Amino acid sequence: MIAAGPSLPIVRVQDLRKTFVLRGPWPWSPTREVEALKGVDLELSVGQVLAVVGQSGSGKTTLSRIVLGLEEPSSGEVWLEGRRWDGLSEAERQPRRVHFQYVPQDAMSALDPQQTAAEHVAETLRVLRGRSRAQAREEADALLERLGLATRRDALPRQMSGGEQRRVTLARVLALDPHLVVADEPTSGLDPKRREEVLEDLVGNLPRDAACILVTHDMATARAWCTHAMVMLDGWVIESFDPRTAEPRHPYSRLLFDPWSAPLPSGSLATVGCPFHPDCPFAVDACQTVMPALEPRSGHRVACHAIHALPEPRTATL
């Protein structure tokens, strides 16, 4: 795993907001606005691996897509390697896009059914890094060997396991020597052993001058592979902390990281105040009307009105 490095921000996000306008099936159907992000700040430096954690609909995928310029924010700013990234045209982004790579959740749909593992990687090297055919083949073989896929170089996607398909998509991303990798649930649906292999391939092989955003539901992944964790709830960031050394402090984060202790809220979240207040055992009057700001507390940043009443976080046990 790469170590936390000096503070050279690769990603800086300021007050990011995104509202989707949803339309009904007919032209005269009423529209509905959904706020997917409600003012997200984020800074990520070389060597850092950030777990963005939250339930479905919390805004984590929207955030990762906006960071990569696959979606435009409604307001706020995105800076990549010190230069403004949001609001650019695709032509303006193109020369830098190769440095900022996306690992999709659905590896199969990202692969060409007619290409072998080696051809996928070699083509990436030829088209996006300008390698000759011979060079591309040689580098692709070396990369597949490094990722433990040497014996699968001639396999077609349909002949690969789910874990192998994901590792080939990772090989393509790593072939580009990325500065930022954003991986959206890269291990979902895999058994624990395959999960470890994919994460070892991804995080363990990141270039030393890169950073990574890992969108995940899996708390064990955050603890084992990430230098930072950011918990999202209904478009808000409610906590950030170091998952290697500390347990979460916010009442909702605690449920996420320890789902056996109590059920996560299954009904709709509150639309005013803290979204978690109907289910929160610590709720005070203010929780029903005002969403608290993130405040520093014992090395964490926590958005909670009851921050001073919450038990101290324990040290994480890996």
Ligand code: SF4
């Ligand atoms: S105490 Fe209030 S602000 Fe804190 S998590 Fe509970 S409901 Fe939200």
